[in-house]
Amino acid sequence: MRIWLVTVGDPIPLDQARPMRVMQAAEQALARGHEVTLWAPSFDHYRKRQRVSQDTEVQVGPNYRVMVLRSWGYARNVSLRRYLAHWHFGGRLAAAFRRSRTKPDIVIV
Numbered sequence: 001m002r003i004w005l006v007t008v009g010d011p012i013p014l015d016q017a018r019p020m021r022v023m024q025a026a027e028q029a030l031a032r033g034h035e036v037t038l039w040a041p042s043f044d045h046y047r048k049r050q051r052v053s054q055d056t057e058v059q060v061g062p063n064y065r066v067m068v069l070r071s072w073g074y075a076r077n078v079s080l081r082r083y084l085a086h087w088h089f090g091g092r093l094a095a096a097f098r099r100s101r102t103k104p105d106i107v108i109v
Contacts, residue, residue, distance in 0.1 A: 001034045004104040006093065008086055009045040012038060013060045014068065017046070025108065026064065035063040037104070039096070041071035041089040048075060055096075069096060 005026055011017035019027065026036045042052050056068045071089040074081040 001029075001105045002037075002102065003029050003034050004037045004039060004107045006039045006107065006109040008041055008089060010040075011044075011046065012040045012051075012066055012068070014051055014058060014066065015044060015046075030061065030064055033063075036065075038064075038066045039093060040066065040068055041085070042068050043071050043073040043085060045077075048073065067096065069093060 005022050007022040010020045010022040013023065022038065026038055029036050042050050042054075042056075044051050050073060052068050053070070055070050058066045058068070060066055069089065069092045071092065072081070072085040074085050076082070
């Protein structure tokens with residue numbers, strides 16, 4: 001099964017951080033033989049910095065890739081800027097989904 005996972009706040013493999021909900025879900029799906037694509041914004045919520053400077057695809061393993069979409073950042077967790085950053089990422093994500101050559105069997109957000 002082809003699974004797409006979407007996160008805006010959890011760490012991703014690029015962060016080299018302790019696996020949280022989304023990375024644990026990816027690991028479980030991979031262990032069951034599924035193909036996983038993890039979609040995330042370029043802005044690292046915990047460190048308040050950009051992970052990459054442009055849209056980036058990282059092949060983490062044979063059936064595991066991470067798609068990082070360039071997104072806006074914010075300085076405070078409770079702010080209008082954070083809301084706008086998530087809105088911006090949602091628009092970029094919808095466009096990326098439409099452009100994708102392969103479609104998922106399931107999307108988990």
